[in-house]
Amino acid sequence: MPELPxxxxxxxxxxxxxLSATIQRVEVLDPTVICELPPATFSQxxxxxxxxxxQRYGKYLILTLTRPCGSASPQAGEARESYPLSPPGxxxxxxxxxxxxxxxxxxxxxxxxxxSEQPPTNPTPRLxxxxxxxxxxxxxxxxxxxxxxxxxxxxxxxxxxxxxxEPLPIGSDGVRRKPDLKDxxxxxxxxxxxxxxxxxxxxxxxxxxxxxxxxxxxxxxALFRAGIKPMRKAHRIRAYEVTHLWAALQATLRSxxxxxxxxxxxxxxxxxxPGRAQRFHxxxxxxxxxxxxxxxxxxxxxxxxxxxxxxRYCQH
Ligand SMILES: [Zn+2]
Numbered sequence: 001m002p003e004l005p006x007x008x009x010x011x012x013x014x015x016x017x018x019l020s021a022t023i024q025r026v027e028v029l030d031p032t033v034i035c036e037l038p039p040a041t042f043s044q045x046x047x048x049x050x051x052x053x054x055q056r057y058g059k060y061l062i063l064t065l066t067r068p069c070g071s072a073s074p075q076a077g078e079a080r081e082s083y084p085l086s087p088p089g090x091x092x093x094x095x096x097x098x099x100x101x102x103x104x105x106x107x108x109x110x111x112x113x114x115x116s117e118q119p120p121t122n123p124t125p126r127l128x129x130x131x132x133x134x135x136x137x138x139x140x141x142x143x144x145x146x147x148x149x150x151x152x153x154x155x156x157x158x159x160x161x162x163x164x165x166e167p168l169p170i171g172s173d174g175v176r177r178k179p180d181l182k183d184x185x186x187x188x189x190x191x192x193x194x195x196x197x198x199x200x201x202x203x204x205x206x207x208x209x210x211x212x213x214x215x216x217x218x219x220x221x222a223l224f225r226a227g228i229k230p231m232r233k234a235h236r237i238r239a240y241e242v243t244h245l246w247a248a249l250q251a252t253l254r255s256x257x258x259x260x261x262x263x264x265x266x267x268x269x270x271x272x273x274p275g276r277a278q279r280f281h282x283x284x285x286x287x288x289x290x291x292x293x294x295x296x297x298x299x300x301x302x303x304x305x306x307x308x309x310x311x312r313y314c315q316h
Contacts, residue, residue, distance in 0.1 A: 001265070003059060004213030006275065007059050013271065014063070017271075018054075018137065022131060023132075025128075029125060030144065033144075033147065046129075049065035049067050049098070051063050059103065059104070060101055060103050061102040063099065063100040063102070064097060067098075097152075099150070103148075103149075107143040107145070109268055117136075120138055124140070126144065163209065164207070164208065164212050166185060166211075167185060167212070191246075195235050196235070199304075200303055200304060201230065201237060202220070203303065214253075216284075216306055217284045222245065225251065228241055230310055260277070285309065287300025291313070291314055293314045
């Protein structure tokens with residue numbers, strides 16, 4: 001499942017390759033991919049708009065779509081009615097602006113195709129966006145859990161409204177936050193989140209409503225880096241260990257972003273290329289292999305139903 005570093009890699013690719021591109025046509029081949037709107041309304045609302053920004057919040061991509069002045073879509077109001085508006089004055093909303101939110105979930109892929117290329121097969125796309133310059137953006141998804149939303153105000157879209165803070169500090173890696181989280185998360189807020197939870201630390205790191213963007217790969221890698229066992233009770237983790245874990249989490253995510261994500265499964269970047277981060281994993285999927293620090297065989301077990309690998313000597 002793509003996590004924060006993989007989604008951030010795709011975000012940077014979208015900025016590089018499709019920023020300022022105008023959407024000419026949208027074909028919804030699998031209507032279940034679109035949330036809340038009939039596919040025809042979705043297509044009409046999106047066609048003719050230009051991609052003017054690409055943000056990320058946790059594992060969600062947020063594309064800003066702007067309609068040129070004076071070319072109002074007859075269906076533009078539909079998206080507005082799908083989600084409640086925030087109180088007036090809370091946020092500045094640009095007229096003609098809407099947000100396309102993409103959640104890749106388990107196996108979703110966004111792939112850019114040149115005008116001369118045939119659409120990818122196996123699996124076939126669930127949605128095809130064709131740009132005015134002839135290129136196409138394909139949304140493929142083997143397991144079909146991925147979702148696309150269209151909204152006037154992305155902060156109020158239900159799954160995003162529930163997200164916890166981003167683990168990376170303000171301004172780094174293009175991360176944007178909800179206005180009420182504009183201070184982001186820091187070591188002290190992270191310590192407070194841990195103090196309030198009596199369950200195991202690993203599922204806490206993976207809980208999107210507590211902290212956004214971390215999944216099974218980077219939770220295990222960050223815990224190894226910090227020297228903390230995945231089943232440790234969150235509220236019992238000592239202050240100095242919390243400091244280590246907070247630093248380890250950010251270092252783990254940053255190094256994976258530098259390596260353009262992990263491609264053990266179906267993850268590919270916008271041009272279909274695999275990432276390199278999987279070559280550097282210390283523990284993820286390495287049960288039975290030697291610990292990179294002490295060479296003791298790594299232990300694999302389930303923590304809250306999810307497979308976890310750790311070193312019984314290096315992690316306490
Ligand atoms: Zn070890």
